Amino acid sequence: MRYLFSFFHGDWPKWFLVGVWGPVMSLVVVFLFAASANCFPGGYDWRFDVMCRLGYAHVNPDGSGYWAAALVFTCLMGAPCCGYFYRRLAATSPRTAVTARALLGFGLFLGVVIGLDGLILPKLNGIAHKLHETVATLAFAAIFFGVLTFWSAMTKWLRIKRGWTSAACSALSLFVLVPMAGAMISQAYLFFVPNDLGWVGPDWSEKGVPVYLSFAFWEWLAIGGVYFCLYVMAALLPAAEGRSGHD
Helix, strand or coil: CHHHHHHHHCCCCHHHHHHHHHHHHHHHHHHHHHHHHHHCCCCCCCCCCCHHHHHCCCCCCCCHHHHHHHHHHHHHHHHHHHHHHHHHHCCCCHHHHHHHHHHHHHHHHHHHHHHHHCCCCCCHHHCCCCHHHHHHHHHHHHHHHHHHHHHHHHHHHHHHHCCCCHHHHHHHHHHHHHHHHHHHHHHHHHHHCCCCCCCCCCHHHHHCCCHHHCHHHHHHHHHHHHHHHHHHHHHHCCCCCCCCCCC
């Protein structure tokens, strides 16, 4: 029970979280995603195929289980970060840290539910129409905004405790902001500019559609950006906790 509490409370040494837990679990997740993509009928082109298609059993019957397991591992991998980051950022941004912990924890929980839905749980769509997609959207949004909120608190900590300039913090933030901006701009372009492309799909590659218009391309980069944020925060934040403070 003590180890279970330590897992969710984030009461881990920094060397273990950054040097062992992160790398080992990341390799497991990458292997599972690669296995799912390898089973995808006709080959999987990540530039023009959204991630969720890997998890649809009717689209990827042999690889959807790998995708579901990867999602479960990804969300479990991030669970200790909720408490770990909170305990180190509450000193300079208590309210922001509380909000970030709640958002990220809720998103990770929903992510585990979505993953288990593809493995052992009764199908969510059998309970209510489009319930799987709805929960998946909520999970992604909560995880993304939870990470962004933690990131905001960390940049404040870097300025106050480490003397970073606003320009340096902004430059570091581009790794996650650029993919999201690309996704929004590309989709806005397709919405307002007349075209007959429809939703992104593997046929876009054959049509010669530029990759920067593909939501799938930006989606994968955004996922990479979120992981980058989590790992960089774990690496930059101190091993010891700070004292309580005010926003």
